[in-house]
Amino acid sequence: xxxxxxxxxxxxxxxxxxxxxxxxxxxxxxxxxxxxxxxxxxxxxxxxxxxxxxxxxxxxxxxxxxxxxxxxxxxxxxxxxxxxxxxxxxxxxxxxxxxxxxxxxxxxxxxxxxxxxxxxxxxxxxxxxxxxxxxxxxxxxxxxxxxxxxxxxxxxxxxxxxxxxxxxxxxxxxxxxxxxxxxxxxxxxxxxxxxxxxxxxxxxxxxxxxxxxxxxxxxxxxxxxxxxxxxxxxxxxxxxxxxxxxxxxxxxxxxxxxxxxxxxxxxxxxxxxxxxxxxxxxxxxxxxxxxxxxxxxxxxxxxxxxxxxxxxxxxxxxxxxxxxxxxxxxxxxxxxxxxxxxxxxxxxxxx
Amino acid sequence: xxxxxxxxxxxxxxxxxxxxxxxxxxxxxxxxxxxxxxxxxxxxxxxxxxxxxxxxxxxxxxxxxxxxxxxxxxxxxxxxxxxxxxxxxxxxxxxxxxxxxxxxxxxxxxxxxxxxxxxxxxxxxxxxxxxxxxxxxxxxxxxxxxxxxxxxxxxxxxxxxxxxxxxxxxxxxxxxxxxxxxxxxxxxxxxxxxxxxxxxxxxxxxxxxxxxxxxxxxxxxxxxxxxxxxxxxxxxxxxxxxxxxxxxxxxxxxxxxxxxxxxxxxxxxxxxxxxxxxxxxxxxxxxxxxxxxxxxxxxxxxxxxxxxxxxxxxxxxxxxxxxxxxxxxxxxxxxxxxxxxxxxxxxxxxxxxxxxxxxxxxxxxxxxxxxxxxxxxxxxxxxxxxxxxxxxxxxxxxxxxxxxxxxxxxxxxxxxxxxxxxxxxxxxxxxxxxxxxxxxxxxxxxxxxxxxxxxxxx
Numbered sequence: 031x032x033x034x035x036x037x038x039x040x041x042x043x044x045x046x047x048x049x050x051x052x053x054x055x056x057x058x059x060x061x062x063x064x065x066x067x068x069x070x071x072x073x074x075x076x077x078x079x080x081x082x083x084x085x086x087x088x089x090x091x092x093x094x095x096x097x098x099x100x101x102x103x104x105x106x107x108x109x110x111x112x113x114x115x116x117x118x119x120x121x122x123x124x125x126x127x128x129x130x131x132x133x134x135x136x137x138x139x140x141x142x143x144x145x146x147x148x149x150x151x152x153x154x155x156x157x158x159x160x161x162x163x164x165x166x167x168x169x170x171x172x173x174x175x176x177x178x179x180x181x182x183x184x185x186x187x188x189x190x191x192x193x194x195x196x197x198x199x200x201x202x203x204x205x206x207x208x209x210x211x212x213x214x215x216x217x218x219x220x221x222x223x224x225x226x227x228x229x230x231x232x233x234x235x236x237x238x239x240x241x242x243x244x245x246x247x248x249x250x251x252x253x254x255x256x257x258x259x260x261x262x263x264x265x266x267x268x269x270x271x272x273x274x275x276x277x278x279x280x281x282x283x284x285x286x287x288x289x290x291x292x293x294x295x296x297x298x299x300x301x302x303x304x305x306x307x308x309x310x311x312x313x314x315x316x317x318x319x320x321x322x323x324x325x326x327x328x329x330x331x332x333x334x335x336x337x338x339x340x341x342x343x344x345x346x347x348x349x350x351x352x353x354x355x356x357x358x359x360x361x362x363x364x365x366x367x368x369x370x371x372x373x374x375x376x377x378x379x380x381x
Numbered sequence: 382x383x384x385x386x387x388x389x390x391x392x393x394x395x396x397x398x399x400x401x402x403x404x405x406x407x408x409x410x411x412x413x414x415x416x417x418x419x420x421x422x423x424x425x426x427x428x429x430x431x432x433x434x435x436x437x438x439x440x441x442x443x444x445x446x447x448x449x450x451x452x453x454x455x456x457x458x459x460x461x462x463x464x465x466x467x468x469x470x471x472x473x474x475x476x477x478x479x480x481x482x483x484x485x486x487x488x489x490x491x492x493x494x495x496x497x498x499x500x501x502x503x504x505x506x507x508x509x510x511x512x513x514x515x516x517x518x519x520x521x522x523x524x525x526x527x528x529x530x531x532x533x534x535x536x537x538x539x540x541x542x543x544x545x546x547x548x549x550x551x552x553x554x555x556x557x558x559x560x561x562x563x564x565x566x567x568x569x570x571x572x573x574x575x576x577x578x579x580x581x582x583x584x585x586x587x588x589x590x591x592x593x594x595x596x597x598x599x600x601x602x603x604x605x606x607x608x609x610x611x612x613x614x615x616x617x618x619x620x621x622x623x624x625x626x627x628x629x630x631x632x633x634x635x636x637x638x639x640x641x642x643x644x645x646x647x648x649x650x651x652x653x654x655x656x657x658x659x660x661x662x663x664x665x666x667x668x669x670x671x672x673x674x675x676x677x678x679x680x681x682x683x684x685x686x687x688x689x690x691x692x693x694x695x696x697x698x699x700x701x702x703x704x705x706x707x708x709x710x711x712x713x714x715x716x717x718x719x720x721x722x723x724x725x726x727x728x729x730x731x732x733x734x735x736x737x738x739x740x741x742x743x744x745x746x747x748x749x750x751x752x753x754x755x756x757x758x759x760x761x762x763x764x765x766x767x768x769x770x771x772x773x774x775x776x777x778x779x780x781x782x783x784x785x786x787x788x789x790x791x792x793x794x795x796x797x798x799x800x801x802x803x804x805x806x807x808x809x810x811x812x813x814x815x816x817x818x819x820x821x822x823x824x825x826x827x828x829x830x831x832x833x834x835x836x837x838x839x
Contacts, residue, residue, distance in 0.1 A: 096524075206478075212477045310474070
């Protein structure tokens, strides 16, 4: 690790000049204008393959394509043989994942906690992925923007902390999700200097800086949270507690309407199985679309309730397997959730 | 420094948490890493690591150095934009995502201001894209419109990011220098011009676009209507695009006029014009810019945007919108910031030029922008003791920072290899600085220059 102080553009509040008294910096935190740009920068040469775990946040796919790469998709699937009640019941098959690795595979993208499913990968699941990364010398892009939002004691584990993973993992975080300020567009990539240095070159030839005031404010937020870490005053405790209640409430409303929510272990979203609900999607204009897209349009039109079809988060090759789910966001004001509750209550009473 | 220490503390905390788990985390944060051996950089960033700002700004960050180098204002921005930002941040919904291609109130304000200037309707949704600074617009234009194997003509001296951005798109930069009129000592940026035959010869069947920057950084040239018409004729003849970087559009001094090449016949449909909130309102740290152009081009920049940054910061966009609306109403009046800033800077420009002239140097007085080139040849500074193969101006600036505690930017950072010899006796000074700092810089500079002259004589 070089002892030469890395230089930094003047607008960055993190002065990267000289290692502190703790020695040379072990990390090059790179403030970035929002998660999407850091993912773009990790895309590889032409014909490289990038494994994307489904359901995936939708921008991963076009970003891989824009980098001239090919996306290779591996779905999380509900465990067979048991009632699927939680996002923890959706799992990756180690065999299926291993079978997708080729000599052209450069990286695997994971998102934990996951959008839209809400899955929080357990340490043994991450270890399985890590073992494959090390065996095949892959990079890992770990999108952890919802890292502070876990429920029911689920622990967020950083794959970069597993043996052999620090040097091959880029971990992405977000001020927008951390501080409920999505419109601030400050995010960061944390990794070994050997990888960050390449991202810096993209950064200095694309946007070059992020907004000074926004970074300054986020750093103050972290200063405060650092002091309160682990205490009840910590926003990182208060936010998940508040959202936990909203999550419970939405889930019970959905059940009473005959829907089957998959309880998320983390994140902002909840997906719901709509297969047991029989509705007449009598709309010729949506005939060619997948079931969940049709259902969502019907729900907006007939019930005034807006959701997102989950097959939108799957690749074309797998979307048909997953067209019986819709996604709700529960990070909403109580009045919005109450309005949704009212709609669902009326719906359940009619059937 | 504080924030760096914080980051280290957080990581050390993770290391602690790791050690208390049953998993063996001894390798975490190790200084003996397992290297991901085959993972080197992507081809698109080959050779793009050097950057003049990264090289010079941290060196000049030492507070004992008088910094007339990097171009950012130390004069305060107008108070109403700062107030508008504070107000916007206090509204909850303005802290959440806004429209990806530009916050509605901002694109509407841009449409009003530029509609008036262009003398045509500018569709706020289809003909405008808001980006992370002027940089972000340049990046979106390159990535959205320039392909591998294309050629892009760049006029020297150029803002340094143009060449790496062209290369990152897999295209070839084709450079053409502005040249001083032969036989004449150049006193003004107006004395530098493009040779029409030389420019014409640079166009080929592979030419995708030409990048112009008016007012120009670092030279300060404001292209005349005739000069732009000459460029426009070539663009139309060869069916090429034009990327017109006009971030300094409001900073034009008496006797000169900013002309938008997109307003010339046949040019609207092939031009992307770039503007900047940072330069418009002296808030370079806000990092908001915009691209204006025809829908069939802007839509490709929008595609890049939605797959890179997706949106720009909401409260900042809201505040810029308020600033634009306020000044839109004042356009043509003396208290409009679009013109009052230029008046304020003209005085600073003239003072800096006088000092440099009195010191026996030759400033190139800019017609626009906030930079001035100065020819340091008269100082006859011997730098042969400095090793390395850098151009004279790089060595001069490093020497000047170290020995004279005065920072500037070497001008060969803004030209290609073939033109280095033409420009290596010039350094760039920035004059958008407070009166106090400029006074101090001038007096320091003047004393140093006087000392240099004395030393030269002895």
